[in-house]
Amino acid sequence: MARGAHRGGTHRGGRMSSGAGGGALLVIGDVVTDVVARYRTPLAHGTDTAAEIRTLPGGAGANAACWAARSGCADVRLLARVGSEAREWHEERLRRAGVRTHLVVDEAVPTATVICLVDASAERTLLTDSGAALRLSPADWSPSLLDGVGRLHLSGYLFFADTSRQLAVAALESAGERGVPVSVDPASTGFIKELGADRFLASVEGVETLLPNADEARLLTGLTNVADAAAALSGRVGVAVVTLGGDGALVARAGAVTARVPPVPARAVDSTGAGDAFTGAFLAARLAGADPVAAATAGCRAGARAVATVGGRP
16 A cells, blocks of 8 residues: 655656655665566476566665555655666556655666566575666766655665766765765675675765675674674664564664564565565654664564565565
8 A cells, every 4th residue: 555655757867856845765776677486396407497477566775665655654755767668667656655756767778677586485586687777877866855855775786886886975975964864775795795895885884774684794794693793884884783584683783782673473475575674664663763673673574574475565
């Protein structure tokens, strides 16, 4: 069910104003067409494997925005880049979810596409064509997009391409000048390995909250113990909240773990978007005044709902 739906302006490059408002959440990230294939037997190389296949709207940034709206945030905005072939389809689904869209239309490449291979344990393996998603550029950014914004969230995928990383850094600087707190979801161990953990951490310097999963936290710190990794990350940013899948989450502040949030039981059918659900609900709760522990509790509830459904959206 859509909450607080706003119709945003789609544009073909250039800048635009987000309009007035108060306490909004602005997400900058990716809009993706997900092809989700759920299979129950081992993949048979060179022949057929039976699967249930659905084409769904996705993307870490877009999913988090939709979950934030579902979790009660009345004004959620999304800046992303899409190909012209799928702009109307994605814009309509985001609008119905309660997200105000600021979609830059890319005429040169198609919308990002991800093939999600989901096995019998609900674990997913991703084949990713970034398409237009990482072609967001500084020309697509204006500080006016922060008008009325109470929090800014950046999808970590932005930091894995030079052009979109420049936009992310520009947005971080603008948010810092306005005193708007910023959160980042590191997004992908595979891409972090390619970029380098030190380079990624240098790029996100100045963020208030980092939201990695356990594997990302270990990779970013080089520490095998996830609690130690959470504590170390919180020494670099204000708050580190590490999701632990079916084991809940850790909250760390100022170099120490301050809370372990218990999991919410769920029957998992597809883990796609569970972290995005956690992020969206966490940010909605923070905007409503919750402390990080209460916000992480809300995130765990949303994550449990997400794994019980196919796809990454509410």
